[in-house]
Amino acid sequence: MTKMRGVTLDAEWAPKPEFKLGSKDIDGVQTYLGSLVWKNPKMSIKEYDIPEPGPGEVLIKVKACGICGSDVHMAQAKDDGYIFYPGLTGFPCILGHELSGVVVKGGPGAKDKATNKAFVGGELVCAEEMLWCGSCKPCADGWPNHCERLDEIGFNVNGAFCDYIVLPDRCLWSLEPLRAMYKDEKDIFLAGSLVEPCCVAYNAVIERGGGIRPGDNVVICGAGPVGLAACAELKRMGAARVIMSEPQAERAELAKKLGADFIIDPTKADFAQEVLRLTDGMGASLYLEATGLPTIVYPGIEQAIWEGRTLNATVVVVARAEAKIPVTGEVLQVRRARIVGAQGHSGHGTFPRLIESMASGMNMLPMITKKITLDEVPENIIALQTDRSNCKITCVMD
Amino acid sequence: MTKMRGVTLDAEWAPKPEFKLGSKDIDGVQTYLGSLVWKNPKMSIKEYDIPEPGPGEVLIKVKACGICGSDVHMAQAKDDGYIFYPGLTGFPCILGHELSGVVVKGGPGAKDKATNKAFVGGELVCAEEMLWCGSCKPCADGWPNHCERLDEIGFNVNGAFCDYIVLPDRCLWSLEPLRAMYKDEKDIFLAGSLVEPCCVAYNAVIERGGGIRPGDNVVICGAGPVGLAACAELKRMGAARVIMSEPQAERAELAKKLGADFIIDPTKADFAQEVLRLTDGMGASLYLEATGLPTIVYPGIEQAIWEGRTLNATVVVVARAEAKIPVTGEVLQVRRARIVGAQGHSGHGTFPRLIESMASGMNMLPMITKKITLDEVPENIIALQTDRSNCKITCVMD
Amino acid sequence: MTKMRGVTLDAEWAPKPEFKLGSKDIDGVQTYLGSLVWKNPKMSIKEYDIPEPGPGEVLIKVKACGICGSDVHMAQAKDDGYIFYPGLTGFPCILGHELSGVVVKGGPGAKDKATNKAFVGGELVCAEEMLWCGSCKPCADGWPNHCERLDEIGFNVNGAFCDYIVLPDRCLWSLEPLRAMYKDEKDIFLAGSLVEPCCVAYNAVIERGGGIRPGDNVVICGAGPVGLAACAELKRMGAARVIMSEPQAERAELAKKLGADFIIDPTKADFAQEVLRLTDGMGASLYLEATGLPTIVYPGIEQAIWEGRTLNATVVVVARAEAKIPVTGEVLQVRRARIVGAQGHSGHGTFPRLIESMASGMNMLPMITKKITLDEVPENIIALQTDRSNCKITCVMD
C-alpha cells in the first residue's frame, strides 16, 4: 500500500488590503495572520502518497487524533468569507494535531528520546503540535514555545487526520509508560491523543503558573479541554479545593469527574462571593483564565483576590482574546499577586511528566465524549461550530 | 481547679570539661549542647499550677500529644550518664511538643491568626514546637526555622504532656478546617497532634526540596515519622512513583498505607539498582535522607542519580547525623543535581497548608499505632529506646 | 532635658457618608481609608515629652529624616477639605518615616539584630517605616509587607520629624557598615535616611521583580525617588542598559548620575520605538511602572514587549493608581511575560542588603537635593505640592 487519505483544508490566498507580508510569511503559501489572508475554506478527504521519513524523521501510523477548537476555526468562515483562525496557517494542509500512533520506521539518524537509540518500529508515541526548530535564539535559550521558526502540525505542515504522518524525532514522546495504566492499546491511543491538549494546561498552570503547594486552593474559569485538564492536574498536585466556574451543565459535570471539588455557575451566582464562601474567605492561590472572555471574567477574579486573604495569587491567562484585561494594579500590590501569560506545551519536561502522570493514575479518558471515523471528521469539525455539549471528539483510525 | 500534672524531665547540670558556656546558654539553666551538660535524666509526673496567659499568649487545654524521638533521647542516658540529645535543653521541663488542644482563653492582645481577631475560647488548635522570636535577623528576613533566640516547647520551656499549656498566639494554628474531614473531635485532636511532625517533612521536601512536578519520581530513605509523612505528602503532590527504602516490615507496611508505591529493603536488595529498575532507568527527582546514616545511604542515592537519566535531582538531608556525607562532586555536575539541608517546620505557610491537606483528604491517622494516657507516657518514652515497631505513640488527654 | 519638638499633623475626624468603619479602624482615632475621613489637615511644631522605650523597644536620637510624597499628600487637602492620602492614618501624629539616628538606649529585652545582643548605646541605625507585627498570618508565613496588624511610623504612630523616637527593635537596622563608605557621620545619616525609600525600590525590582541577570536590559518609567533608586540598584545588578523614561529635565539628569545609560522623554519621543532602538530591537527584561499613570505608560511598555524579541519580561507595578491597566493578554502569552505588583520594603533581607550595597559603593546621596532644619519641614512639605524640581528634601537634626 502506498496511498493514504487525509482530511484536507483548502482556502484561497486573498490577502486583505491591510495585510502586509511579514518576515516569516511566504507569499501564497503561509502566513502568521491567517484570518487576514485565507478565504473560503473547504474541507475534503483527499488521497496522498504515504510519506517517507528523511534524516531525523519518523514515519508513524496514526491511531487516534482529536479535534481541537483551532481546527474548527480554521475551517470556519466569517460573513466576509475569511477564516476565523488568526494564526500561523498554510493551505492546503491535512488537519489534525492531537495524535497518537505507532512508529513504522525511523529515517536516517532518527532516535527515540525514551531510549536514546534508533527506533525499532512498533513504539507507541504521541507528538507535540509545535515543531520548534531547536536552533533559533528562543530555542537555544530554552523557550521552545516561543520558537522563531515554528512549524505547526496540521496548520502549515500536514497533520494527522490521515493514516500516516512523518514527524521529526525530537517532537515525539513515548507512550510506552501507559501500558502500566491501560491494558487495551486502544485506550492508550485515546489517552495518547489527549496528551497534547493536557500539556497545554500543564504548561499553563504548572510551568507558567508555578504550580501550587499541597493544601492550596485553585479556581479555573472555563471547562473547555484546557480548563478540564488543568482541573485534573491541579487536583493531582494536591489542591485542597479545585473550584471550576462554568455555566454549561455537561461541562460542569465533566469537571467533577476530572477532580473539581466545587462548581460555580457564574451566570447564576456571584463568582467572587462564591469563591470566598467556598474557601472560608481565603480565596485561591492560582486562577486560570480559560474562557477567552477577560472583560467578563477578570473583574471577578480580581475581586476574589482583593477580598480573600490569600497572598501571592497567580492569574494564568491561557485563553486567547482580543479584549483588554482591565487590571487594577493595587490589587496586585496589596495581595502580592501576579498575572502571567501561557502559550504552548513544549519543553520544560512537560510531555514526559504528563504521560507519567497518566501512567500512574490520572485518567483523562472521560474528556473524550465522542469517537468517530476519518470520514466523519469534516462533518464533526463543522458541527463543533455550534455544539458545546461535546468536550473532545476523537477520530479513531483502524 | 487550679492544679495540673505534667510529665517532667529533670537532670543534673554537670558540664563536661570540654563544654564552654555559649552565648545563648544560661549557666545552670539551659544550653544548646545538651549532651555535653545534662547527666542522670529522670522522668516523673509532677504537679503544677495551671498557668495564666500573658500578653499575646493563649491558654490551651491539651487534648493529645505525640511522643517524638527527641523526647526519647532527652530522657535516655549513655553509659557515662549524659543524655543522648545534643541540642537546646533546659531542665526541669515538662516534655511534649506534638500537641493539639482547645483554646481556653487568650491573654491581652492575643489574636487568632485564622480570623485576625481575639480568641473566643473553644477553638481547636495545634502548635509549632519552635517558638521563633519574630524579631531577630533570621526571623525579620523570613527564616524562622533559624531563629537566633529560639525557645522550644518541651525542651527548654514547659511542654504538653500535661493538662494545660500557655503558648504565644503566633505559634498556634487553627484545626477548625479538620471538621470537614473528621466527624469525631477525637480524630481531629489525633490528627492535630501529627501536624508538627508532618510539617517537618513538608518543610523538608516541599519548602527546602522545592517539591516536585506531577509525574516525577521520588525516593524516601527511612520510614520513620518524617519519612512516612513525606511519603504521603509527595504522593499527594502528584509523584508518579513514591519509593520507600526501609528494612523494617511494620514500617514498610505503614509506608504503603501512606502512599508508597514500592518498598525497597536495602538490606536485601541493591538499593540503586532497585530504584533504577522501578523507574525504567530514570531514577528520581527527589531523594529524602531520613535515616541518619548518610555513610550507608548516600552512596546508593548517588549511584541512582549517576546511573539514572533524570536531571536536576535534589537530595534533601533531614535526619541529623555526625558522620560526613561522602559526596562525589562529578555526580552533582553531570546530573545537574544538588543537596540541601532541611531543619524545622515553621514559616513559609507550611502549617496551614498541611492542615488544609489533611482537611481535604490526606489522612495521616495510620501513623498513630498506639494511644496512651498521661500516666503511661514515661514508660512509653523508655520503651521507645528499643522498640521500633511502633510509629507514633500518642497520649490522649481527657 | 525631657522635652522635644515634633512636626505634627492634625485633622478632623469627619467621615464621609460612604465611609464604613472597617475591622481594622478605630472610631475617631485611625482608619485605613484616610481620604474618606480626615478633613482640614494642619501642620504645626508641638512640644512632647521624650518617650521612654518599653520592652523590646529602643530610644533613638533622630539625626536625619527625608520628606516622602505621602507626607505631602497627608498634609494636602482637596477642594472639599479632605486629605489626598488614601491609606492608613491616625491623627494627630508626628510625621516623618525616612529616618536615621543614634541609639540612646534599649528597653528591657531589646536586642540589636546586627549583634543579637542588647544595645549598648551609640549604634547608628535606620528604621523600616512599616511596623509589621510578626505574629499575624502573613507575618508568620513570611510576608511582613502584607501584615494584617500594621502600624506605620509617621502615619498612625508618631514619626521622626522630631528629636527622639521610640521604635521596636525588630524594625531597626544597623548603619555601622556605612562607616566603610563615608568618613563623615553626617553622610552616614543622610545615606541612612535614604535606606527606606531605596528599599521600596529594591523590594519592587529585586524581590518582587525577581531582579535580572547581568547583561539584561531594564526600563524604568518615572524618575521619582523609587524610580531613581531602582536605576542605581539595577545598574549595580549588572544591567547592560538602564533606560529611564522621564520628561522632567532635572529628574532625568539625576537618573544619569544614578546609573541610567539612556533617557527617554516620553512626551517628545515614541517610548516603545526608542526602547527598541536603544536595545537593538530586543526590548527589556524588566519594566518598572513608577509613574502612577498606567493608562498612559502601560500601552508603551506593552508595545515594547510585543515588538521586542526579549522573552520573559516582568512588568513591576510599584506606583499606586486608581486607573485600570489595559492589559493585552496575548502580549503576555506570546512573549512569556508577566505583571507583578510591589508593595513595601520589609522582610526578604532587603534592608541589610541595601545597606551593604551602599557600604560597598552604591552612593545614593545625589538623591538629596536640599537639606533643611526641623523648623523648615512644614513649609517644605507644602512646597512639594507643586515643586517637582527637588528629588529628596531631607531634614537634618542637630
Added chain:
Amino acid sequence: MTKMRGVTLDAEWAPKPEFKLGSKDIDGVQTYLGSLVWKNPKMSIKEYDIPEPGPGEVLIKVKACGICGSDVHMAQAKDDGYIFYPGLTGFPCILGHELSGVVVKGGPGAKDKATNKAFVGGELVCAEEMLWCGSCKPCADGWPNHCERLDEIGFNVNGAFCDYIVLPDRCLWSLEPLRAMYKDEKDIFLAGSLVEPCCVAYNAVIERGGGIRPGDNVVICGAGPVGLAACAELKRMGAARVIMSEPQAERAELAKKLGADFIIDPTKADFAQEVLRLTDGMGASLYLEATGLPTIVYPGIEQAIWEGRTLNATVVVVARAEAKIPVTGEVLQVRRARIVGAQGHSGHGTFPRLIESMASGMNMLPMITKKITLDEVPENIIALQTDRSNCKITCVMD
C-alpha cells in the same frame, strides 16, 4: 586558497583492560573515557582542505582561539603513556575551542540567531564548545549542558587552532554588540575568545548557583580562568565583597584587576577565619569551588558557613575532582545551605548575556596574559603543563 593548517592531536587507540566500549563510544574512533583509551599523544601542525558548510552550518574564518586546560590534559601523557584528560575524545582532531572569528558564508538554511535571518558574511561571532544536539531528551527538556548526543569542538570534532572551521548555526553567537565596547576589531576577537570560558563561570555562579542579590558577599576558591571570570561576573552582579582565595601571587593580582575586593592566601592564613573577619562574622551567600581540591577546600568553606551568620549559602562545585567532598549534613541544615554541581556553558541565555555584559563594560581582556601565533600553539600547550604564571594564552590568527 583551498588549504589550511591546523594544530592536530593524534594518539593511539589502546584501550586498557578495564575499559568497556560504552553505548556512546565508537570503536577506534571516539570514547567518553579518554584516559582509559588514548596513548602516546602527539601534536603537529597538519594541512587540511578548507571545509564546506552543509545544511544549517556556517564557515568561519578563525581570528583568535585561547588555550584551555583541557587542551593541555589531552596532549599530556602520564607515566604509562595514557593521556590525562578523562572525557569525550576522538583523535586525530584539530584542538581549540575558545574561538572567535568572522563568518565567511552560511550553508543552506543556516541562520544568524541575532537576526533570525541568513548570514550575509562578515558577521563577528564566537561559538559554544558544546555541540548539543537539540533533539535528545535533555535538550528537548531544556538542559543542553547535559545533551545525550554531545559533540565537542576540539575534542571529538575538529576545533579552531586553524584558519577555518565549520560549525552548526545554533552554536554561534554574535559578537557585534562588542563594537560598542572596543574600537579595534582585534580586541573584539580577543574578548570573543574569552566568552566560552567566561560562560562556564556564568553558568556556574548565576544559572546553577542562582546568582546573588546586590549586597551579598561571595567567596571564590581558585583564581584559574573560571574563578577569575566568576569574580568579575559576581562583582558586576552587585556583590558587596568578592573574596578570592588563591595562593599564587600572579593569579591573585589578576583577581584584583577583575573585581576581587579581598585576597586570601589559604596557605598562609586560616581561610574560614579570614572569610569571617572580612565579612564582619557574616560569611558569604555563594561559595565557588574552582580548585579541584575539595578535600582541602571544602572543610574551610563548611566552617565559614557554620560559624558565619549568613543563611541560604550556596556552594557551587565547578571544578572536576575524583576525591569525595566531606560534607557535614548538619551545616546544611542549621544554615539552610545547599551544594550544587555545575557543568557546561550552553543554554539559559548565558552566551548572549555574557556578551552584553562585556559590551556594556565588563572588560575581561586582562585575563589574556600572552598572545601567540598558530605555530607557537603546540609548544605553549606543552609549557602550560608546568607554567601557572600565565592565565590565558591566546592564539591570534592573521
